[in-house]
Amino acid sequence: EDQVTQSPEALRLQEGESSSLNCSYTVSGLRGLFWYRQDPGKGPEFLFTLYSAGEKKEKERLKATLTKKESFLHITAPKPEDSATYLCAVQGVAAGKSTFGDGTTLTVKP
Amino acid sequence: DTAVSQTPKYLVTQMGNDKSIKCEQNLGHDTMYWYKQDSKKFLKIMFSYNNKELIINETVPNRFSPKSPDKAHLNLHINSLELGDSAVYFCASSQDPASGSPLHFGNGTRLTVT
Numbered sequence: 001e002d003q004v005t006q007s008p009e010a011l012r013l014q015e016g017e018s019s020s021l022n023c024s025y026t027v028s029g030l031r032g033l034f035w036y037r038q039d040p041g042k043g044p045e046f047l048f049t050l051y052s053a054g055e056k057k058e059k060e061r062l063k064a065t066l067t068k069k070e071s072f073l074h075i076t077a078p079k080p081e082d083s084a085t086y087l088c089a090v091q092g093v094a095a096g097k098s099t100f101g102d103g104t105t106l107t108v109k110p
Numbered sequence: 111d112t113a114v115s116q117t118p119k120y121l122v123t124q125m126g127n128d129k130s131i132k133c134e135q136n137l138g139h140d141t142m143y144w145y146k147q148d149s150k151k152f153l154k155i156m157f158s159y160n161n162k163e164l165i166i167n168e169t170v171p172n173r174f175s176p177k178s179p180d181k182a183h184l185n186l187h188i189n190s191l192e193l194g195d196s197a198v199y200f201c202a203s204s205q206d207p208a209s210g211s212p213l214h215f216g217n218g219t220r221l222t223v224t
Contacts, residue, residue: 032210043114043200043215044153051210085151091210097143097166098213100153 002027002092006101013078013108021073021086021104029093033071035064036087038103044087078108113137116201116216123191124224130187131219133201141165142184143202143213144176153200158207159184191223 005024013019025033032051036044048057050066057064061082063074073086085105089098116133123129135142143166144156158166159178173189184201198218205211 031208032212034212036213036215038151041217043202043217044213046212046214049210049212087151087153089153089213091207096207097155097158099155103151105151 002090002095002099004088004090004099004101006086006088006104008104009102010105011107013075013106015079015108015110016077018074018076018078020075021088021106023071023073023088023101024069025071025088025090025101026069027090027092027099028095031091031093033066034089034091034098035062035071035073036089038085038087047086075106078106080108080110082106083108112216114201114203114214114216116199116219118219119217120220120222122222122224125191125193127191128187128189129191129221130185131199131201131221133184133186133216135182135201135203135214137203137205137214139203139205139214140181141204141207142178142181143204144184144186145200145202145215147198147200147218149197156199157184157186160207188221191221193223196221196223 035047038044048064085103087103089100114135157176162178201216202213
């Protein structure tokens with residue numbers, strides 16, 4: 001069964017203080033690893049898809065990387081508006097569905 | 111022009127009642143899903159439909175019955191509601207799961223059973 005573990009559970013940063021979120025996974029045949037952002041009272045919003053080890057994607061202050069066992073979401077010089085819960089999910093060939101981690105709740109203080 | 115919309119946003123009801131949640135997507139996707147998010151933010155798949163056909167049915171009590179009248183709509187009917195059913199239910203759609211397409215979520219329905 002596909003599994004996703006995210007760490008840390010919560011992360012508090014000062015504005016401008018860069019850091020990384022971790023997503024460790026086990027999957028039988030990776031179709032894709034996904035990062036989503038979820039704001040309170042909203043549905044998860046898609047950020048990135050990574051398909052193979054070594055792949056990198058960037059969007060504004062966010063950069064996602066992928067190895068065969070884990071993915072990192074790097075946040076460079078975060079701003080308060082980056083505060084949200086970040087969810088990682090994997091989709092395996094066998095399962096045919098997305099399996100989510102518990103998420104990392106990021107708080108960026110001004 | 112919301113991509114995935116669900117109604118109602120909030121649902122408060124008593125134990126034993128029957129309720130429905132509706133979902134519509136205008137993205138032209140073939141696959142739609144119901145996910146349940148518990149109080150700890152964990153998202154778990156319940157059902158998946160591809161072009162009106164049920165393809166994933168996780169271990170969900172029979173009290174939950176999805177219905178897809180067409181590929182743009184997926185509804186969820188819940189019978190005999192229990193306290194443990196309280197959660198946020200998300201509808202989602204994707205273009206082509208077989209090629210690793212991402213999910214597009216609605217904004218959820220917060221169900222509270224008293």
